[in-house]
Amino acid sequence: MMWSSELTQMILTGIGETLYMTLVSTLLGYLFGLPMGIVLAVTDADGIKPNAFVYKIFDFISNVIRSIPFLILLIILIPFTRLLIGKSYGSTATIVPLVVAAAPYIARMVESSLKEVDHGVIEAARSMGASTFAIITRVLLVEARTSLITGATIATTTILGYSAMAGTIGGGGLGDIAIRYGYYRYETNIMLVTVILLILLVQIFQTIGNKLSSHLDKRKL
Amino acid sequence: MSTIEVRHLSKTFEQKGVHVGALKDINLNIEKGDIFGIIGMSGAGKSTLVRCLNYLEKPSDGQVIVTGKDLGTLNEKELRKTRSDIAMIFQHFNLLMQKNVIDNIAFPLTLRGVSKKTAYQKARALLKTVGLSDKEKSYPAALSGGQKQRVAIARALASDPKILLCDEATSALDPQTTASILELLQQINRDFGITIVIITHQMAVIRKICNRVAIIDHGELVEEGLVSDIFNHPKSKAAKELILKDGYEGSVPNEISQQERMPEGKKIRIVFSENSAFEPVIANMILKFLTPVNILKADTKNVGGVAKGEMILGLPTDTKLQWEMEQYLTEKGLNIEEVTDDVE
Numbered sequence: 001m002m003w004s005s006e007l008t009q010m011i012l013t014g015i016g017e018t019l020y021m022t023l024v025s026t027l028l029g030y031l032f033g034l035p036m037g038i039v040l041a042v043t044d045a046d047g048i049k050p051n052a053f054v055y056k057i058f059d060f061i062s063n064v065i066r067s068i069p070f071l072i073l074l075i076i077l078i079p080f081t082r083l084l085i086g087k088s089y090g091s092t093a094t095i096v097p098l099v100v101a102a103a104p105y106i107a108r109m110v111e112s113s114l115k116e117v118d119h120g121v122i123e124a125a126r127s128m129g130a131s132t133f134a135i136i137t138r139v140l141l142v143e144a145r146t147s148l149i150t151g152a153t154i155a156t157t158t159i160l161g162y163s164a165m166a167g168t169i170g171g172g173g174l175g176d177i178a179i180r181y182g183y184y185r186y187e188t189n190i191m192l193v194t195v196i197l198l199i200l201l202v203q204i205f206q207t208i209g210n211k212l213s214s215h216l217d218k219r220k221l
Numbered sequence: 222m223s224t225i226e227v228r229h230l231s232k233t234f235e236q237k238g239v240h241v242g243a244l245k246d247i248n249l250n251i252e253k254g255d256i257f258g259i260i261g262m263s264g265a266g267k268s269t270l271v272r273c274l275n276y277l278e279k280p281s282d283g284q285v286i287v288t289g290k291d292l293g294t295l296n297e298k299e300l301r302k303t304r305s306d307i308a309m310i311f312q313h314f315n316l317l318m319q320k321n322v323i324d325n326i327a328f329p330l331t332l333r334g335v336s337k338k339t340a341y342q343k344a345r346a347l348l349k350t351v352g353l354s355d356k357e358k359s360y361p362a363a364l365s366g367g368q369k370q371r372v373a374i375a376r377a378l379a380s381d382p383k384i385l386l387c388d389e390a391t392s393a394l395d396p397q398t399t400a401s402i403l404e405l406l407q408q409i410n411r412d413f414g415i416t417i418v419i420i421t422h423q424m425a426v427i428r429k430i431c432n433r434v435a436i437i438d439h440g441e442l443v444e445e446g447l448v449s450d451i452f453n454h455p456k457s458k459a460a461k462e463l464i465l466k467d468g469y470e471g472s473v474p475n476e477i478s479q480q481e482r483m484p485e486g487k488k489i490r491i492v493f494s495e496n497s498a499f500e501p502v503i504a505n506m507i508l509k510f511l512t513p514v515n516i517l518k519a520d521t522k523n524v525g526g527v528a529k530g531e532m533i534l535g536l537p538t539d540t541k542l543q544w545e546m547e548q549y550l551t552e553k554g555l556n557i558e559e560v561t562d563d564v565e
Contacts, residue, residue: 124315124373127275128329128380129304138332142319218360219318 017091018173021163025095026156029102037110049132062104070101070162074169091172102159109151113144146217153209157202174198222289224416225251230283232269243269244440256410256417258431263422266440271386271420275307276300308377312389314369316361322372323357329380347375367398387419403430424467436460453492487543488560493530502553512537533560
């Protein structure tokens, strides 16, 4: 196969679509996942406002969604995606199942980050008369920020991988190209190029995440 | 009216369906301006008690009345407001590690909606009080233990509290740093008129700065009173143990138990007060009776500004001689009492 300018154009579009899906899905994933993670951390038995009933509900929801393989989730959600976006293929449509899959995953990461915060600091804030809301916003989220950023980095790269998987059902992006050219048409070199590009993207996200998290960590000298 | 009144306070914890009693019927009055020590061995319940004083732990029974307000009758919001009158410092400082020193001190103020500018002004003044003006922009990770506790004290003072609770505040510090932190607490008590409650397992801390002390043992208040009284005449077993332990702190532990050394001898505790410690009473006694006595423990220290000393003597087995020696010591104006437990 010849390397043409159309091909370059296609790959560039693929990169754009992959970035679009990954970043928008991560953002929307946090929109739902962050509050859910906070609720999980706060209502757990040793949280700052234990509530077994609320915890169990969110715990159950997050476990059920994370149990469904992503490929199956993509298919199950087709009617819902169609209802929301108007079509079930293309990169915008892929964002819907990506967010659904990512939110409970993000919630668990947030929960575990917040639970790492030293209990003594929370007690100190309570002794100063801090409300539950103030403890969440001014203590938990601040003290856990490096861990939250590390979590966000992992979430972003995982969503990037999932977005490539969505290519199998016409989701667009680099994964779509890899499947169509590399797998169905045996054009191994195109598949190789897309895989290398995906690796590069993950590397870039990971590096940015690590730099940011260590820059914001004041526990180190 | 006492600053803090504790009435019939009890606390039980439920562990796997079993009720574990942590505190049993505690009654205390802490007056304004007191530096009140609460001492006990670890596990005695003193940390639970101090957390009941600001309702971080809700008592199972009884009342805690702080500056006239019964904490048990307050709703969540009123309780949070009252807590700004009751500041607290901790063994492990509990500073926000991701915030610098000035933000840590301003934290209780901005929490109450005070503007950042006003909060910083106050925080800077407090930094000066605790002697850390040059550390304003440092992060806690870059500070020593003593400096961290100073920041924690400044943070505690930010909300103009009437009471400062100190939960083992010097237990993680070395002796020199402990002394400087205690001096700072004393200064705060004097300059700001803040009532201080100190929880500790170290008698040395009580001796250095407290005027009153309560001894907690297995969840019960076994003795309470002026520090000088309790040091001179400890009544409870727990008090005696704590005072003895204090004397041995920093010294080489005795390998041989007293029982082995003096199988039948009677042991007495003599307490020196005022200047009697400078008279060679024991040496004179030995010269007089021409019989040696065994000095099991000797200690003189500064208690609340007055030189106090105590000594534990192993007397000879002869009961007549014992009686005569006790007479002699009493004549010299010393308080004596029999010690029945092993000195260690």
